[in-house]
Amino acid sequence: MSDKYQVKETLDCKGLYCPMPIVKMKKALKGMAEGEIVKILATDPGSKRDFEAFCRKTGNKLIESSEEDGVFTYVVEKVGA
Amino acid sequence: MSEKKKMAIIVHSGTLDKLYPVFMLATAGGAMDVEAHLFFTFWGLDALKKGGLDSAKLPGVMRVGTGMMKGRIKDANVPTLPALLDMCNELGNIKIYACSTTMELMKVKEEELIPEVDDIVGAAAFLDIAMDADVQLFI
Numbered sequence: 722m723s724d725k726y727q728v729k730e731t732l733d734c735k736g737l738y739c740p741m742p743i744v745k746m747k748k749a750l751k752g753m754a755e756g757e758i759v760k761i762l763a764t765d766p767g768s769k770r771d772f773e774a775f776c777r778k779t780g781n782k783l784i785e786s787s788e789e790d791g792v793f794t795y796v797v798e799k800v801g802a
Numbered sequence: 803m804s805e806k807k808k809m810a811i812i813v814h815s816g817t818l819d820k821l822y823p824v825f826m827l828a829t830a831g832g833a834m835d836v837e838a839h840l841f842f843t844f845w846g847l848d849a850l851k852k853g854g855l856d857s858a859k860l861p862g863v864m865r866v867g868t869g870m871m872k873g874r875i876k877d878a879n880v881p882t883l884p885a886l887l888d889m890c891n892e893l894g895n896i897k898i899y900a901c902s903t904t905m906e907l908m909k910v911k912e913e914e915l916i917p918e919v920d921d922i923v924g925a926a927a928f929l930d931i932a933m934d935a936d937v938q939l940f941i
Contacts, residue, residue, distance in 0.1 A: 736879050740830035744889055747833035771830075778807070778834045 726784070726796055729757040735764045735792065742768050743775050746797065750781065753799045758784070761795045768793055807836040810928070810935035813846035817861040818868060818883070821849055824941050825886035831937075832893035839935065841928045843901035847908060850900050850915050855883040887918060899923045 730749050734742040742763045749759045761772070769786065772795045776783040785796035809831050813824050828838040848854050859865040875882070881889070890896040897920045904910070905922065912922065921927075932938050 738878060738880055740826050740833065741879075741881065744829050744833045744893070747893070775834050778836070 726758050726760075728760045728796070729753055731760045731762070733762050734768075735762055737763065738765045739767050739771060743771055746772075746775070750797070750799050755799055755801060758796060758798050761793075761797070763793045763795070764791060765793075768795070772797070807834075807937075808931070808935040809836050809838045809937040810932035810939070811838065811840050812928070812940045813840055813842045813849065814844050814940060815861075816845035816848035816854070816858060818858040818871065819860055820941050821855065821858050821883055825883060825890070827939070828896045829886055829889045829893065832890060832896045835895070836937075838890075838896040839899065839928075839931045840896065841899045841901060841923070841931075843904050847900060847904045847910060849883075850898070850919055851910065852914060852916055854916070855887060858883060887916075891918060897921075899928065901925075901928075 730753070732742075732745050732749055734745055737745075742761060742765060746759060746761055753759065765771075769788075772783060772786065775781070776797060781800050782798040783795060784798050785794065787794050809827070811824055811827065813821070815821070824840060828840060831838045842850050849858060859868040860871055890898070898918055900915055900919050900922045902922050902924050905912075
């Protein structure tokens with residue numbers, strides 16, 4: 722599904738609740754260069770709105786947001802330094 | 803992105819149920835590049851004493867259920883309050899202030915506070931920050 726992207730890092734946040742998935746993503750983005758991509762797997766149903774809000778506020782790009790069998794997948798491209 | 807957003811929270815309560823939302827919002831905000839300023843006053847100051855976060859209880863008669871609540875928190879994989887404090891440190895954009903008047907009222911000395919406290923300030927200093935903040939909360 723995400724094979725069309727060059728994913729730099731995949732974070733397994735299944736079973737973690739707010740605010741852990743976005744805190745973990747923030748940490749991952751910190752160590753990445755602009756244009757690099759991180760993929761997150763999560764099960765927290767609140768994570769969909771959280772990731773949308775996170776990307777809107779931080780300027781990073783949410784290039785994919787999907788759900789399959791209760792597992793949410795988010796693909797985020799780092800924008801800016 | 804545009805200008806950095808800021809959040810200012812007065813932490814008035816030292817009970818577990820109120821400290822959780824404080825630290826959840828601070829870490830979520832910190833991760834979203836929202837600078838969080840936490841001003842601990844009155845019972846909130848207990849949370850800044852060494853071991854304070856770890857010994858926070860549920861309020862009133864519910865305090866007897868604290869152990870059970872902590873068990874649920876653990877089962878749900880939700881971080882402990884001390885772990886959330888560590889996360890605040892790691893994120894680096896969360897500031898922790900102790901209220902100077904409360905310290906005098908409660909006879910709390912600076913050396914009794916955890917080292918994560920950034921500063922001991924008064925109401926004017928907090929207002930100075932809060933007036934420029936995009937989110938202001940009293941918890």
